[in-house]
Structure formats: structure tokens, C-alpha cells
Amino acid sequence: MGADGEEGAVEEATGFEVSIVVPKLSRAAAAGAVDDCVAQLVRELEGTGLLVERVRSVPTEFIKLAAPMGTLGRAAAEMQMKKLTYIGMELQFEWDQVAAFVWQPDGSLFSWRERYCCFRYLIYGIVNKTNSEIALKFDDKEFHWKQSESLLTRLEAEGVVKLVFPLHDEVKRKQLLRNWALNWLEFTWQPIDEIYSYFGTKIATYFAFLGMYARWLFFPAVFGLATQLIDFGSLQWLVLPGFFIFVISWAVFFLQFWKRKNSALLARWGINRSLPEYKNLGNELSFLSDSLTVVEKEFGDVSAEKRKLQRNEWFGVLLRIRNNAIIVLAIIFLQLPFELAYAHLYEITETEVMRYLLTAVYLVAIQYYTRIGGKVSVNLIKYENNQGEESSSASLVYKVFGLYFMRSYIGLFYHASLYRDIMALRQVLIQRLIVSQVLQNLIENSIPYLKYSYKKYIAVHKKKHEKESPVGRSVRLSTRVEKEYLKPSYTASIGAELEDGLFDGKANDGVRAYIIESITNFLELTLQFGMIMMFACAFPLIFCFAALNNVTEIRADALKLLVMLKRPVPRAAATIGAWLNIFQFLVVMAICTNCLLLVCLYDEEGKWRIEPGLAAILIMEHALLLIKFGFSHFVPEEPAWVKANRVRYVAQAQNVCSKQLLRSISKFDRKLD
Numbered sequence: 001m002g003a004d005g006e007e008g009a010v011e012e013a014t015g016f017e018v019s020i021v022v023p024k025l026s027r028a029a030a031a032g033a034v035d036d037c038v039a040q041l042v043r044e045l046e047g048t049g050l051l052v053e054r055v056r057s058v059p060t061e062f063i064k065l066a067a068p069m070g071t072l073g074r075a076a077a078e079m080q081m082k083k084l085t086y087i088g089m090e091l092q093f094e095w096d097q098v099a100a101f102v103w104q105p106d107g108s109l110f111s112w113r114e115r116y117c118c119f120r121y122l123i124y125g126i127v128n129k130t131n132s133e134i135a136l137k138f139d140d141k142e143f144h145w146k147q148s149e150s151l152l153t154r155l156e157a158e159g160v161v162k163l164v165f166p167l168h169d170e171v172k173r174k175q176l177l178r179n180w181a182l183n184w185l186e187f188t189w190q191p192i193d194e195i196y197s198y199f200g201t202k203i204a205t206y207f208a209f210l211g212m213y214a215r216w217l218f219f220p221a222v223f224g225l226a227t228q229l230i231d232f233g234s235l236q237w238l239v240l241p242g243f244f245i246f247v248i249s250w251a252v253f254f255l256q257f258w259k260r261k262n263s264a265l266l267a268r269w270g271i272n273r274s275l276p277e278y279k280n281l282g283n284e285l286s287f288l289s290d291s292l293t294v295v296e297k298e299f300g301d302v303s304a305e306k307r308k309l310q311r312n313e314w315f316g317v318l319l320r321i322r323n324n325a326i327i328v329l330a331i332i333f334l335q336l337p338f339e340l341a342y343a344h345l346y347e348i349t350e351t352e353v354m355r356y357l358l359t360a361v362y363l364v365a366i367q368y369y370t371r372i373g374g375k376v377s378v379n380l381i382k383y384e385n386n387q388g389e390e391s392s393s394a395s396l397v398y399k400v401f402g403l404y405f406m407r408s409y410i411g412l413f414y415h416a417s418l419y420r421d422i423m424a425l426r427q428v429l430i431q432r433l434i435v436s437q438v439l440q441n442l443i444e445n446s447i448p449y450l451k452y453s454y455k456k457y458i459a460v461h462k463k464k465h466e467k468e469s470p471v472g473r474s475v476r477l478s479t480r481v482e483k484e485y486l487k488p489s490y491t492a493s494i495g496a497e498l499e500d501g502l503f504d505g506k507a508n509d510g511v512r513a514y515i516i517e518s519i520t521n522f523l524e525l526t527l528q529f530g531m532i533m534m535f536a537c538a539f540p541l542i543f544c545f546a547a548l549n550n551v552t553e554i555r556a557d558a559l560k561l562l563v564m565l566k567r568p569v570p571r572a573a574a575t576i577g578a579w580l581n582i583f584q585f586l587v588v589m590a591i592c593t594n595c596l597l598l599v600c601l602y603d604e605e606g607k608w609r610i611e612p613g614l615a616a617i618l619i620m621e622h623a624l625l626l627i628k629f630g631f632s633h634f635v636p637e638e639p640a641w642v643k644a645n646r647v648r649y650v651a652q653a654q655n656v657c658s659k660q661l662l663r664s665i666s667k668f669d670r671k672l673d
Contacts, residue, residue, distance in 0.1 A: 013201075015066050015169070016051075016064040016065060016066045016163065016167055016481075017066060017067070017115065017116070017119065017166060017167055017169070017395070018054065018065045018116070018119045018165070018166055018167060018168050019061040019062050019063065019064050019065070019124075019164070019165055019166075019481050019484075019485070020041075020062070020123070020161060020163075020164050021060055021062055021063075021161070021162040021163040021164075021485060022038050022041075022061050022062075022063065022064070022151075022155075022160055022161055022162065022626055023060060023138075023159075023162065023163070024056060024057070024060055024061045025057065025139060025161065025274055026084070027343065031057075032236075035455070036135035036136075036137055036138050036139075036158070037137060037138050037155060038061070038161060039065075040125075040136060040151075041151060041161075042054065042063060042552075043154065043266050043542075044121075044126045044151060044618075045063070045065065045123065045126070046121045048120075048123075048125075048126065049064065049067070049068065049070070049071035049072070049074070049645075050066065050071060050122060050123075051068070052067050052669065053066075055479050055481055055482070057482045058481065059462055060162065060485070062479070062481045062482065062485065064167065065119060065123070066279050067115070067118065067119065067122070069109065071094040071097075071118075071122070072109075072110055072118045073093075073098065073109070074095055074403060075118040075121050075122050076093045076110065076114065076118055077092075077093055077095045078092055078121070079117070079118070079121045080092050081094075081114065081118075082091045082095060082119070083102070083114070084100045084101065084102045084270040084271070085100050085102065086100060086101075086102060087182040088313040088645070088648070102270040103195060104269075105196070105197060105268065105269065106193070106194070106197040108197075109649075111196075111197070111198050111200070111201075111269075111490065111570075112197060112198060112199070112570050113200045113570035113571070113572055116166060116246035116569065116570050119588055120164075120379050121446075122534060123152050123164070124150050124152050124153065125150070126151045126152065127148050127149060127150055127151065127364070128145050128146060128147050128148060128149055130147065131147070132147070133145060133146050133147065134310050134634065135515070136154075136301075138158070140161050141158065141199060142408070142444050143158050147377070149389070149656075150314070152164070153215075159668065163485070164564070165484075165489070165566050165567070165569075166561075166567045166568075166569060166570075167481060167567060168480075168484060168566075168567045169198070170480065172198050173198075173562055174196075175194075175317055176191070176194060176198060176558075177562050177563070179191055179194075180194070180424055180558050180562075181555055181559045181562050181563075182555070183555075184555060186213045187214075187215075188212075188214045188215040188551060188554065189211070189549055189553070190200075190207055190208070190211050190554065191569040192204055192208050192265065193268070195207055196265075196269055199561070199567075199568060199570065200568075200570030200571060200572070201269065201271060201570070201571070201572055201574070202570070202571040202572065202573040203561070203568060203570075203571075204265075204269075204571055205262070205265070205575070206476045206522070207554065207557070207558075208261065208265060209258060209262075209374065209522075210255075210525065210526075210550065210553065210554055210557075211554060212254075212258060212261060213254070213525065213550060214547060214550035214551050214553075214554060215257075216250070216254045216257075217382070217543055217546055217547035217550060218547055219247065219250055219262070220243075220250055220438075220536075220540075220543040221543040221544040221546070221547045222447075222615055223243060223246055223247075223543075224243065224536075224540030224541050224542070224543045224544060225245055225540075225541060225544055227239050227240070227540045227541075228540065228541050228589070230373070238538045238597060240540075241598060242623075243536065243537065243540055244536060244537050244594050244598065244630070245624065245627075247533065247536045247590070247594075248587065248590065248591060248624050248627065249627060251533060251583075251587045251590070252627070252628050253635060255583055255584065255587070255661045256634075256637065257635060259578075259580075259637040259638075260635065260636065260638065260639055261625075261639060262575055262576075262606040262636060263638045263639065263642050264639050266455065267641075267645060271574055274516060277357060291604070296436070316384065319383060320395065321383070323380040323383070323384060323395075323399075324398070324399070324511065324552050325402075326376075326380065327373075327376075327377065327380070327399050327402055327489065327572065328402070330373065330376070330404065331402055331406050334369075334404060334627070335369065335403070335406050335407070336410065337408060338365075338366075338369070339407070339410035339411065339414075340410065342358070342362045342411070342414070343410065343411045343414035344414075345358055346358055346359070346411075347415075347424075349412075355575060361631075366407055368463035370403055370404070370407065373400075373403045374400060374403070376397060376398060377399040377403075378396070378599075380399070381395055381396055381399075393577060393578070394578035395576060397577070397579065397582070398578060398582075399559055400523070401526065401582055403528075404523060404527060405530070408432070408527050408530070408531065409557070411428060411432075412428060412432070412531070412534075412535060415428055416538070416593070416596070417596070422538060425535065425538050425539070426538060426539045428456065429531065429535055429538065429539050429542055429543075430539075430545075431533060433528070433531060433532070444556075445559070445560055445564070446554055447488075448487070448560065448564040448565055449564050451488050452486055452487050452488065452564060456483070458488050459482070459486060464575070484567070484568075485563055487566050488565055488566070489565065489566050489568075490561070490565045490566060490567075490568035490569075500657065517624070522524065522576060522579040526579060526582050526583065526586065528546055528549070529551075529586055530584060530586040530589065530590075531588075532546050533586055533587065533590035534586070534589055534590045534594070534595070535593065535594075536594055537594045537597040537598055538597055571635060584590045586624070588626060588628065591621055591624045591625055591628065592621065595621040595624075603622075646659060
């Protein structure tokens, strides 16, 4: 197409999904007849079948891309994309066999993640297929496009291509804004399928978990409110133990029912990554032709390969043990004394002004410490023998959570174990949960808006200066893509040190963003879950504050994604990953800490004392541990309809594999004859 676009109304109807940002040519270069590298890039993009539109702005230019279904289908086939079929197996996509593949809930053939992968394959797959280097020019710069080199990679290295980012779909964005982000009357209800279609699996899974978590919090919130408002008379001494048992049972059932919901969502979205049966069958089909060749190998070669794999496996385990030991020792010998010193100084400080000053110094110091710990964790992961993105993500999750676990809970443990002051503990809980989370939400939502406003002001000022507009005439950003470019990217809220230092410049940006985003969304939830669970007996009303915060968090995060940030790059994630193990760990920790709180019973003045009921509390602790692991088996992890479909799909897939294997063996026998 190559046409210039100036009006936003036209853009909304074109369906452009990806934009490439390049600097604007100088006036001298634009006035000349020089064929610059951007024009070369546009021609190459059009040659791949993409629809291209150039939008010139100040001081950048945007190349917007759209793709017909046929172009995406051919790209998916060339990149050997695996898609789910109607027999429940993920097979290599073939454009001429499109009827065999499962379509998305919104009626499209490809999910948003699959479409974005096809876009990246097409734009980064433009290579120099000639037998010589090609000279390219941009303004006064001249460089060479080497043989078999990606054109976009070369332009990125030369600073010509500044950014490649996905574009918002205005129609769908406004629909989600109306039905989801601004729909406060629905409380925890969310259009999860629409969120999946627009943002991808990872973000949809996060919001599905957040919505279910907020909805389930209403049960302990009501119970906790009743313990504060109702006088149980002579049975008052049973209230806290009863609330404690209820909360532990609630947490166990919540996590089990989340597994059921997760499996149902994956089945509805046509995702089977978490089911090993499909992976094994898919591998069987992939290696059918190779299996006949393997038979001809010597047994010695197979044994040598087996020993090599085992050696690499155990070497990776030892590396992870070493790195985890480094993090644990750093927490014990560096962070723990610092946290205890702050808790002690806070307790002995008499004036509130000095306490606020002490807290301010502590927050500044702990930010630097966490930044250093994040960089150390990232560097340690580089030397681990992790298998794939999920393994690297889980390793980083455990290390970072260890740092934040100590930072978030050591003050609470200090008050609970040493001072035994229930009122002080409640005050700290209220401060941490209410003040900290309110301020954190305010900062998370205000900083992107301030960044966007500042960038917008700079862009408008440059545009006004270039166009030399008359005094009094307002200058605005005329195109939607220009506004989206100025918005901040969807990145981690835990600190830029993890994003900037995760991998070196040669690393895959997709791997980096995948690991960062896996930490971003769930860290706050796990810290909140640990706080309300481990100190439930000290302040049962804390569940009310958590429920209110999470209902607000749903709409605040939705607004941030739809209004204040660029459209996130879609990521694949079948489950919440390592965070589920952390939630399980926090339930066990909650059993231990609440038993300690019940042992140290407190009188009417809020002072605790050891009571003879210690043996009963210890018995309760062991009983709750049995309940925790026993209840986990009472609730099936899959709904009956999901399991029935899975069994049927596996049977059909085995039938197909058997027939194909028999045909391959027959061909092999005929060759031998």
C-alpha cells in the first residue's frame, strides 16, 4: 500500500496489528531521490504478502502491518507451528488441511499469540538471498546488508528500526474497556474468553486466578467479620481455633478448585501443554520416521548418549542447588540481620516522627538491596542448565520470592515471636496491607500515566516547533499509533534490574519478557496471601481488607492494560507455574505460624502468655497438616467433562499413531525385500 495515513478513523477499520518504528528522514534526504533503506524494507514487507501503511509523524515514522489469513496460514506452515486438531493432538499446521485444526473461541483460526508469532516470522524472515552484500542508506549513514542476514535485525543494529510492538485493536479495546475495566457492578466477574482472545493465555490466566481468588476471599472475610462483631460468650475461646481450621481448609480447597478451573479454561481455549499424554503422542508422531533409522544404530552409541544426558541432568541439578544455597546464605547472613535491626530500632523508637524517618531510610536501603539481589539471581540463572523458558522462569521466581519473603514478613515475625504484642502486630498488619498496597497501586497506575504525559508533551512540542504553528493554535497527536508508541511497555513492577540484566543483548527478547512477566503479576498476590494466611489468628478482619483490595485490583490492572500501556506481547502459559508451589508452601507456613499464635494466647490487655494448651495446639498442627494433604485428593484436578474428552482424544490419537506406524513398518519391510 505505502500510503500515508493521517486520520485515526481510517486506522480503526484496517485491522493493523503490528507497527515498526523508524526515525523520520531529514528534510534534505526526503527532498532528494535517494532510495533509503526504509523504502527497501517496505517493499520487502509487501513482498511477503503483508499489508503495509506508512504513517509519518514527528520525529518518527510508523510502518503499520496487517496480514490476510492466507499470509498467516502460509507463515504458520513454513515455521512448522503446532496447532490443536479435533482429535486432541497438536500437529504441525498445514494450510491445505485447515479444516482439521481447532478454531479459537472468538471464531478465528489463529490465536493472538499465534498471529504475533507469524508476524515476527515474516518480518524477521526477510533475508538477503543474493550472492553479494547490498548497500543500504539512511540519511547520511551507509551500511551493508550481508548475505543470509535478516534485514530487520541489521536495521535494529544500525539504529534505524527503533521498536517493533503490537497495536491495540480499537474496537475490541473499547469493548473490553466498557464490559470489563469500567464494569464495577459485576465485582469479580470478567469476560475471560475475550481477555484471552485479546491479550493471550498468560494475562488471561492471571486475571482468571485473580478473579477466583477475590471471589473466594469473601468466605473467610465474612467469617472474620463475624468474629469481631459477634459475642460468642462462653464459646469465645473456640472462635480463633475454629477460624484457623476454616481458613486452612478454605485455602486447600481454593487451590484445588483453581486447578479444576485452570484445566477447564485450557480445554475451552484448545491448549494442552500441561497434559503429558498429548506431548508424548505428538513426539511419537514426530519421530516415527526417525525410529526406523534408530534401529540401525549401534547399541553403544545409544548408551553413550544416555550417559551424556544423565550427566548433564545431574550437573544442572547441582548448579541449581549451588545457586539456591548462595541465595539462602545471602538472605540469612545479609538481609536477615538488616531486617532484624530495623524491626528492633522501630520498636524502641519512641516518637512517631523518628519512626517515619527510620522507615524512609529503611525503604530506600531495601530497594538497593533488592536490586542487588535481583541482579545476583539473574546472573546465577545464566549459569544454570535450565531446560527451556519455563524452567528458567521457575528458577528466577523461587529466588526472587525468597528475597521478598524476608523483606515482607520478617518484621511481622519479629513482633509476633519476641514482643508478643497483639495490638502492635495488628497495627503492622494494617499498615502493610492497607497503606502499602494502596500506595503501591497508586504508584503503579500513576507512573505510567506520568511517563505517557511527559512523552506526549515532548512530542507535541517538537511537532509544534517543526510545523511552526501560529500562536494560540493547539497541536495534537493526530494518529492513534503515535499515541500508542508513547505509552510505556508492559514490564515488571519488581524493578528494572531484573529486566535489564536478565540476559545479555544477544538473548531472545521473548525469553526475557516471558520470565519477567511471570514474576510481575503474581508476586503481589503471593505476598498478600502469605500475610493474610500466616497471621489469620492475630487479625481475622484482614481478609475483608484483602477482598476489597483484590476487587479493586481487577479493575485497576484492566485499566492499566487497556488505557495506559502498550498492548503486551502475547506469551504462552498453560498454568500459573511455580507460583502454585509457592501458594502451597505458604499454606504449610500458615499452619505453623498460626499454631504459634494460638500457643501464645493473649489476655484482655493484648499481652501474650504461654498456656497449658500447648499439647492440644501441637495436635491441631499435625491434624491440619494431614487435612492439607488429605483434602488435596478429595477434589479432582480436572472436571469430568475435561477428563472424558482427554481420554477420548488420547484413544483417537493412539489409533492414528498405530495406523501410521504400521504403514511406516510396512514400507520399511518392502525396502528390505
